[in-house]
Amino acid sequence: MPLSRTLLADLERIVGAGGLVRSYEGRLVYESDMHTFYKGAPDVVALPTRTDQVVAIVRLCRAERVPIVPRGSGTGLIGGAMAPQGGVMIGLNRMDKILEIDLPNRCATVQPGLINLFLTQAVANSGYFFAPDPSSQMVSSIGGNVSTNAGGPHCLKYGITTNHVLGLELVTGTGEAVRLGGKVVDRPGYDLTGIAVGSEGTFGIVTAVTVRLLHAPEAVRTILASFVAIEDASEAVSAIIAAGMIPAALEMLDEMMIRAINEGSNAGYPKDAAAVLLIELDGPLAEVMAQSERAAQICWERGALEVRVARDDAERALLWKGRKEAAGAVGRLAPTYLLQDAVVPRSKLPTIMRELIAIGARHRVRIANVFHAGDGNLHPLILYDDRDPEELERAKAANEELLNACIAMGGTVTGEHGVGLDKAKNLPLQYADADLNFMYRLRRAFDPETIMNPGKLLPSHPACGEGFRPARPRVPDGAWI
Amino acid sequence: MTSAFRGPDAPDVEEIRKCVHCGICLPTCPTYRVLGEEMDSPRGRIYLMRAAAEGRVELSETFRRHLDLCLGCRACETACPSGVRFGSLLEATRAQLRRHGPPPKHRLLEAFAFSLFPEPARLGAALAAFRLYRASGLRALVRAIGVLRLAPTLAAMDALLDEVPRAGPLPELVPARGRVRGRAGLLTGCVQRQLYPQVNRDTARLLAIAGYEVVIPTGQGCCGALELHAGLVDAYSARARTLAASFPSDLDFVVTNAAGCGSAMKEYGNRLPELAPFAGRVRDVIEVLAGAELPLGRLDLTVTYHDACHLAHGQRVRQEPRELLRRIPGLKLVELGDSDLCCGSAGVYNLLEPGIADELLELKIARIAETGARLVAAANPGCLLQIASGCRQRGLDVTLVHPVELLARAVDAHTS
Numbered sequence: 001m002p003l004s005r006t007l008l009a010d011l012e013r014i015v016g017a018g019g020l021v022r023s024y025e026g027r028l029v030y031e032s033d034m035h036t037f038y039k040g041a042p043d044v045v046a047l048p049t050r051t052d053q054v055v056a057i058v059r060l061c062r063a064e065r066v067p068i069v070p071r072g073s074g075t076g077l078i079g080g081a082m083a084p085q086g087g088v089m090i091g092l093n094r095m096d097k098i099l100e101i102d103l104p105n106r107c108a109t110v111q112p113g114l115i116n117l118f119l120t121q122a123v124a125n126s127g128y129f130f131a132p133d134p135s136s137q138m139v140s141s142i143g144g145n146v147s148t149n150a151g152g153p154h155c156l157k158y159g160i161t162t163n164h165v166l167g168l169e170l171v172t173g174t175g176e177a178v179r180l181g182g183k184v185v186d187r188p189g190y191d192l193t194g195i196a197v198g199s200e201g202t203f204g205i206v207t208a209v210t211v212r213l214l215h216a217p218e219a220v221r222t223i224l225a226s227f228v229a230i231e232d233a234s235e236a237v238s239a240i241i242a243a244g245m246i247p248a249a250l251e252m253l254d255e256m257m258i259r260a261i262n263e264g265s266n267a268g269y270p271k272d273a274a275a276v277l278l279i280e281l282d283g284p285l286a287e288v289m290a291q292s293e294r295a296a297q298i299c300w301e302r303g304a305l306e307v308r309v310a311r312d313d314a315e316r317a318l319l320w321k322g323r324k325e326a327a328g329a330v331g332r333l334a335p336t337y338l339l340q341d342a343v344v345p346r347s348k349l350p351t352i353m354r355e356l357i358a359i360g361a362r363h364r365v366r367i368a369n370v371f372h373a374g375d376g377n378l379h380p381l382i383l384y385d386d387r388d389p390e391e392l393e394r395a396k397a398a399n400e401e402l403l404n405a406c407i408a409m410g411g412t413v414t415g416e417h418g419v420g421l422d423k424a425k426n427l428p429l430q431y432a433d434a435d436l437n438f439m440y441r442l443r444r445a446f447d448p449e450t451i452m453n454p455g456k457l458l459p460s461h462p463a464c465g466e467g468f469r470p471a472r473p474r475v476p477d478g479a480w481i
Numbered sequence: 482m483t484s485a486f487r488g489p490d491a492p493d494v495e496e497i498r499k500c501v502h503c504g505i506c507l508p509t510c511p512t513y514r515v516l517g518e519e520m521d522s523p524r525g526r527i528y529l530m531r532a533a534a535e536g537r538v539e540l541s542e543t544f545r546r547h548l549d550l551c552l553g554c555r556a557c558e559t560a561c562p563s564g565v566r567f568g569s570l571l572e573a574t575r576a577q578l579r580r581h582g583p584p585p586k587h588r589l590l591e592a593f594a595f596s597l598f599p600e601p602a603r604l605g606a607a608l609a610a611f612r613l614y615r616a617s618g619l620r621a622l623v624r625a626i627g628v629l630r631l632a633p634t635l636a637a638m639d640a641l642l643d644e645v646p647r648a649g650p651l652p653e654l655v656p657a658r659g660r661v662r663g664r665a666g667l668l669t670g671c672v673q674r675q676l677y678p679q680v681n682r683d684t685a686r687l688l689a690i691a692g693y694e695v696v697i698p699t700g701q702g703c704c705g706a707l708e709l710h711a712g713l714v715d716a717y718s719a720r721a722r723t724l725a726a727s728f729p730s731d732l733d734f735v736v737t738n739a740a741g742c743g744s745a746m747k748e749y750g751n752r753l754p755e756l757a758p759f760a761g762r763v764r765d766v767i768e769v770l771a772g773a774e775l776p777l778g779r780l781d782l783t784v785t786y787h788d789a790c791h792l793a794h795g796q797r798v799r800q801e802p803r804e805l806l807r808r809i810p811g812l813k814l815v816e817l818g819d820s821d822l823c824c825g826s827a828g829v830y831n832l833l834e835p836g837i838a839d840e841l842l843e844l845k846i847a848r849i850a851e852t853g854a855r856l857v858a859a860a861n862p863g864c865l866l867q868i869a870s871g872c873r874q875r876g877l878d879v880t881l882v883h884p885v886e887l888l889a890r891a892v893d894a895h896t897s
Binding site for chain 1: 498501502503504505507508517518519525538541547563565
């Protein structure tokens with residue numbers, strides 16, 4: 001349903017003509033996030049610069065029951081920042097300021113549109129960093145990271161976004177700006193920050209975030225180990241964790257992914273390896289030296305072809321640049337892909353890798369792999385050409401089979417990308433009716449009219465358009481998460 | 482779903498499809514940094530091109546506006562992990578807009594700029610008139626009355642120019658000094674020739690010292706870059722052919738000291754395969770000097786370096802200028818934050834879109850001020866003009882130089 005003239009006029013009054021994207025061409029480019037399989041252009045995009053503007057927009061939309069979709073940098077992988085039901089998209093890109101850096105209390109307060117890496121860059125000279133580092137950190141916004149509770153390579157040691165968010169300013173679906181949490185870690189009452197992180201815009205719009213800053217470690221060593229077989233690499237991962245180490249990051253890439261990366265950033269990954277591990281250790285110098293020796297030894301014992309330590313910061317940065325740009329480099333392999341985010345127990349890595357290869361062969365699709373091996377978080381990219389409907393069907397079938405295989409091994413449907421539109425249908429695999437019902441009621445407490453990012457996160461009910469589809473969970477109780 | 486693109490010069494759909502929508506280009510894009518909107522980002526522009534190729538959008542006014550706002554800096558190419566050649570997609574799309582799209586917003590102004598800048602003789606005459614305007618006191622009058630406020634573009638042009646040197650001709654041949662390493666042609670450029678004649682003189686001299694016999698054809702014209710970037714491909718092709726023909730075919734290198742020209746010339750072969758051998762010989766002066774021995778004396782200076790877009794992004798020459806400058810004894814090179822973010826000059830962009838250009842300039846000047854350096858080196862005349870004018874207007878006591886000017890001074894310091 002097109003928006004009313006009065007609503008558009010009111011929106012323009014709030015954000016000004018320059019803060020409103022009304023043209024067809026302008027709206028079109030907002031129809032997808034990085035998951036281009038899903039398309040849905042908003043009826044209008046508002047680009048506020050202040051919280052009070054967000055409040056005014058939400059109140060207007062609530063009065064007319066118009067859906068609202070928040071969007072940061074649009075780098076999400078789940079069809080979260082697109083508008084399947086149209087409505088008003090709120091682009092937070094112009095709310096990108098650092099509001100306060102409080103080094104004595106090791107925290108900073110930022111606007112949601114601030115790019116993740118810009119925060120670390122702002123405090124690096126003082127010896128601090130913001131730990132959550134999704135691979136998209138050079139472009140993704142902190143608001144988006146909070147919404148999806150994003151992970152990243154270094155979350156193995158440092159924890160995911162929620163572990164680093166101290167407080168939020170949230171404009172709820174009722175149009176109220178509320179403060180959740182704050183600088184002090186242990187606050188009385190409900191941990192509302194905790195439930196708002198990862199809510200994917202279904203509770204409201206995050207308009208400010210107070211995050212923890214960490215002191216940069218004394219020493220960092222990055223090891224690259226290459227293997228002739230992906231199973232060897234998987235076993236090395238298990239052995240490193242079993243040896244009692246918690247590397248800062250423990251990443252795996254397969255041959256196809258390495259090829260795309262090498263063509264892209266010339267990051268110097270070995271050309272002939274079937275799999276590469278990127279192992280980073282950080283902390284006090286003596287500990288890092290001892291652990292990196294041990295990790296290297298484990299890789300050799302598991303049949304590594306090559307184990308090398310990055311010589312300097314420049315080489316280390318280049319290796320990480322290659323890794324973090326992996327998904328973006330896939331354009332060198334295929335124009336489109338489906339991307340999984342499933343998690344399996346770490347011990348199942350070699351098994352799932354064999355299964356994955358078999359699934360690819362069965363459906364005649366190429367699968368490139370890059371994943372957070374230390375967490376057992378897989379990111380298989382199933383490549384296809386969107387001009388070939390038959391290949392798309394095979395890719396979708398492979399995708400489904402792969403997800404089921406992960407669940408059967410006691411895994412989960414998503415590790416760090418969030419649920420969005422893409423995985424909402426998979427949630428009943430994970431949660432019982434009662435669990436989903438409870439989440440749905442919780443969401444209503446923040447957003448009674450369910451205007452906030454509708455259709456995302458929670459599976460919709462066929463009858464009422466919002467809610468969930470009753471289904472028995474297929475994940476056994478106590479499954480490894 | 483018929484494509485909105487037609488006939489020759491349609492953007493390469495396969496190239497468009499290499500974009501996987503990751504968005505890594507966004508923060509490196511000057512217009513995205515200023516405007517914060519998707520349709521004025523590389524990802525958004527590629528999406529619009531794709532939509533046009535798929536028949537989802539027309540080559541409308543709005544479509545044109547978002548493509549016109551692009552500075553063509555190609556920072557997105559440096560950022561792109563999938564290697565999308567945005568520059569050539571932009572050129573092709575703009576060529577389509579010329580043929581099938583609505584007229585540009587600044588048609589008259591653009592026509593004026595294109596009749597002036599690529600024609601050194603006319604540019605020379607215009608600059609002579611400007612000298613008169615300045616010397617006669619008319620400029621002070623015009624500024625005092627505030628006429629320029631009514632015409633942002635004229636104001637931008639007026640602000641860009643300060644001193645206008647008198648350009649003397651260069652000899653047609655400069656012999657190599659010492660051991661001969663080869664023969665190099667020198668592109669004198671349009672703006673460079675008229676506004677920075679000393680940069681051309683220093684370039685010829687340094688090449689000679691580096692062992693190159695320097696050939697400087699008098700009849701050489703414009704490289705055509707301005708027209709290519711605007712989608713005027715026929716005019717560009719004619720200029721490219723004429724320029725290439727004006728140089729002898731037995732040169733080892735054809736050397737430029739203007740990043741924008743060099744970038745366009747190195748890519749002549751993309752559209753004009755017969756010019757590929759010529760394009761293969763094109764080098765920026767910095768690339769040639771990086772491989773040469775120069776007798777450099779001491780210069781006790783603190784310098785910062787601004788990456789000209791078409792050197793850093795267009796030609797991927799980033800380390801060489803820094804290494805060359807560091808070779809000068811006593812010279813302290815401090816890194817400039819956002820050094821490869823466009824200064825807003827971008828050919829004639831600062832004249833056509835003074836608003837956005839000025840915001841970018843503001844950012845650049847703020848970063849320069851942070852370095853504390855009093856000298857900024859940049860290897861492109863457009864950047865030199867733009868940044869110098871920005872510093873002047875904001876009262877920042879900073880001098881702009883081409884790196885070859887510093888190298889020439891260091892050579893002088895060695896000999897004296």
